[in-house]
Amino acid sequence: MRILHTSDWHIGRTFHGHPTLEALAEVLGALTAQVREHAVDVVIVAGDVFDSATPSGPAYTLLSDALLALHETGARVIVTSGNHDSAARLGFQARLLRDGIHVLTDPLGIGTPVTVTDAHGPVHFYGVPYLEPAIVRQHWPLADEGVPLRTQAQTMAHAMGIVRDAMSEHEGRSVAIAHCFTAGVDATAGLEREVRQGGLDVVPIDVFAGLDYVALGHIHGRQRLSDGVRYAGAPLHYSFGEQHKPRGSWLVDLDANGLASVEWLELPVPRALVTLTGTLDEILSDENVRAHAADWVCAVYTDELPQTEPMRRLRERFPYCAMVQHQPAVSAQAVERTYSERLRTAVTDSERIEAFLEHVRAGQGPSAHERDLIREVLDERVRAEALV
Known part of the structure; x- marks a missing residue:
């Protein structure tokens, strides 16, 4: 079976105030041509289909056109929701879509695979939408050993437990689709919003052990965490921090025994x-x-x-x-040195705040009025702490 793994379309996103719908339509057209050229059986879109929870009308039109074009190649299409999507809005028309297009947004459906059969038997696709612990806790109030879900790591581990239970009941090869920040990836600074890189919201890669392939979304640059666990990245550049990262998707082949090969397919860049x-x-x-x-x-x-x-x-x-x-090359270095030195020697909170303001304002500290406001806020905090 041949699978094309793409993600993070972010339909409706702007680039420094410029619309990207036309450029994205061009790139998705090229992606559709690749699906036809390489005789792809299943196309995966691993979350962040839209850039906003309230997409515009033209954004819905582009998504509908893209899904129908992919369907017309003869491929099955499986879409999951990401943290930028509204699962309700993305999934509301799922039952109205034609056979062969699957939009998976319901956490309660994680254990129900989309099954596609080839000459070697069934391949089961488990779609895991973006799981916000505070929201899905209502479905799994006491998940593992009676512990409430509080982190992405706990939530994804519980979800993959559901997937493994389902795998034990469905013989054949298995593919998971998820949208999360997995340990070991290199994110684009300031771009992957709502990604908490330090601590408990990082999902360990061993959570995905045992599957033939894991198609991940959330990170905008391609990443290979292992042969069978990868990020495809976004099809467009959405930040200058991404300018050196290639755009494309993973072409994944499964044989009778599981993962056979993975190849990177480049996508065109409408404007460098x-x-x-x-x-x-x-x-x-x-x-x-x-x-x-x-x-x-x-x-x-x-x-x-x-x-x-x-x-x-x-x-x-x-x-x-x-x-x-x-x-400015020289003055910026001087300000940086001054900021570091002043932070090391600062004794009071007001001194630290003044050092910060000088740093972000290229040497200009607080005005007299701002000093009064800083002093007032700090004094209020002292009074509040005294009452505790």
Whole structure:
């Protein structure tokens, strides 16, 4: 059986204020062509189908068009919900979809697989939607050994316990689809929202032991945690922090014994992302313009002083300049050293707050009015603590 593993479409997301629906439609069209070219049997979309819990009308239209196009290739399509999706809104039309398109959003359905049969027998697909402990606790109030579910690790372990129970009743190969942050991944800083990288919300990889393949979503860059546990990443670049990460999906082959091979299929990038660093005049050079006039540009100019109307000047040369940052090389280093030194030597909370403000404001501390507010807040905290 041949499976295409994709995830994190984030339909409706903007890129620095620019809509991405048209670009995403182009990429999903290329993905559909790959499904037809490689004779894919099952397409998996592992969560974060939408970027918002309240998608716009055009976002629903794009999803419907994409699912129908994939279905017309002859492939089965299995979709699960992620943390950005509203499970209710994504799943409300599940029963109205044509045979062969499965939208799995109900935690209570985790133990009921979607079964697809090939020449070697059945393959059971277990869809695990994003599980927020505070929400699913109502379904499993005392999950394992009477302990309430409080973390993603506990919740996913309980869900996979349900999957294993179901696996014991359904002979054949098994594939799980989940949306979570698994130990060992490399996330894009500031991008994967609601990902808690330290501590209890990291799901151990051994939670997924025993399956033939685990298709994960939530991380926007491709990741191989083991041969059979992988993230596909997002089909579009949604941040300059992702610019060097390839876009694509995993082509997974199962034989009679389980996982046979996994191949990466590249997807086209409608508009490349580039970060240009240097003085503003260096960034605006003819050489840069020739190379990057058609790209999304993040300009980081290092002039000692802020320049006049940098975005206007940049967009005259780079029509798709999306972001500009002023990072003076020398003064930034000096401020960083000052911040570290002041934090080490700070004695009072007010001194720490002043050091922080100077750090984020490139050397400018609090005004007289702000000092009064800081003192008032700190005094109020002391009074409150005295009453406890």
